[in-house]
Amino acid sequence: MANESKLQRLFVRGVFAPGARVELDRSQAHYLVNVLRLGDGDSLLVFNGRDGEFRATLATESRRSHALDIGEQVRRQPAAPDLRYLFAPLKQARLDYMVEKATEMGVARMTPVLTQHGQVGRVNRERMEANAIEAAEQCGILTLPKVDEPLALDTLIDAWPQEEPARRIIFCDEADGRADPLAILAALPASPLAVLVGPEGGFSASERDKLRGLAFVTALPLGPRILRADTAAVAALALVQAARGDWRDPTVAPA
């Protein structure tokens, strides 16, 4: 959908303040100068995940050395979202896609979860972080999701923090297509939330039974059709953000 600004948006690690100069590392300088073809004095937008969005101008100090002169802040850092996303890792193209989508959907933290039917046991965390940064740059998101190391489902569940109110895990349960997902979400008590999406092979019967037996877990059906895991991810996050998250009118008090 439309971008607020036609200016290129770039994630840069560094401390921003109007008037500050931030040195660019070689890969970022290469990207701005050789890929985007920006020159000395050209403008762009920068964010560091903490301080909001700033206008910046490229300062070419030498052929090999480039910096950014930070200008005025154009957007404040928004309140960080508080939605966790737990997912069985997919093969690379669909995993790239899923990380991009989860970032756009506003998850604060992503945790790869290893399940019995999962086909992928290892994930490239740096690649996931790069996909999240690219999605944030593309879509004007100023808070980058944290990317965790993979965790076994049992370990995740057994160590789930139980402070009150416990963060509720909403898991996408394709075996329950008759129930009404919005009614289920509307009936939840107020608490922080996490969305859990299983592997293409689905959860095993024992995993499902264990999840369904936990007081801090809620099964969410996603209609009468089987969905691929990367589809279920966007669909479930859309329902949760619309029913319980930051897609609701912020002038309306949360349920």
Next chain:
Amino acid sequence: MANESKLQRLFVRGVFAPGARVELDRSQAHYLVNVLRLGDGDSLLVFNGRDGEFRATLATESRRSHALDIGEQVRRQPAAPDLRYLFAPLKQARLDYMVEKATEMGVARMTPVLTQHGQVGRVNRERMEANAIEAAEQCGILTLPKVDEPLALDTLIDAWPQEEPARRIIFCDEADGRADPLAILAALPASPLAVLVGPEGGFSASERDKLRGLAFVTALPLGPRILRADTAAVAALALVQAARGDWRDPTVAPA
């Protein structure tokens, strides 16, 4: 997510009845024999988009000639969904993805719509149909969406059928992130629906004004973050299916 059956599912053009034999064309025979490595007498599931899902066995008549012997029906043809999906075509990889996702989300008909900021003016309709078939095979969907030729937005709107109740167009409007999407959907009068998603560049101001001025069009916000068009597609279809479509408990009368 999990598949109901471990048997391969294949779309086959032909008339199905228990005991019938359906000849396979060369590409389907190649796929079953050389890609899936099925042999004479092996079982699979077949559907033709009209007659439900049948068990079938591969019958090898000769090295070059293969047929399917249709067995018992395992699933009835479900009631055809009645949701149209209107979208500005995207570049190929994201278009493939969008067609796959729209099929999984249960749209009955897809219409590429040409808009002022769209970057893609031509679409490969056969490729879109092949992507829809692959998604249906993968996800156990028995009704294939119809794929239309591209149409200019003005033409689509000016010729929009006005029988009562007119089919309502819900268009994803990122310029309106403060309103509550579920409240908007819940307040709609009963009517058939279409979901319209614009190009990556968004709708032009004049397109937006025209859409917002039409009685049969409703703007749907999708939260405070900008979404890519292929993300907005899944998110909007999920909200519409959950709030107004076939994701609700079918034992509950529609609003």
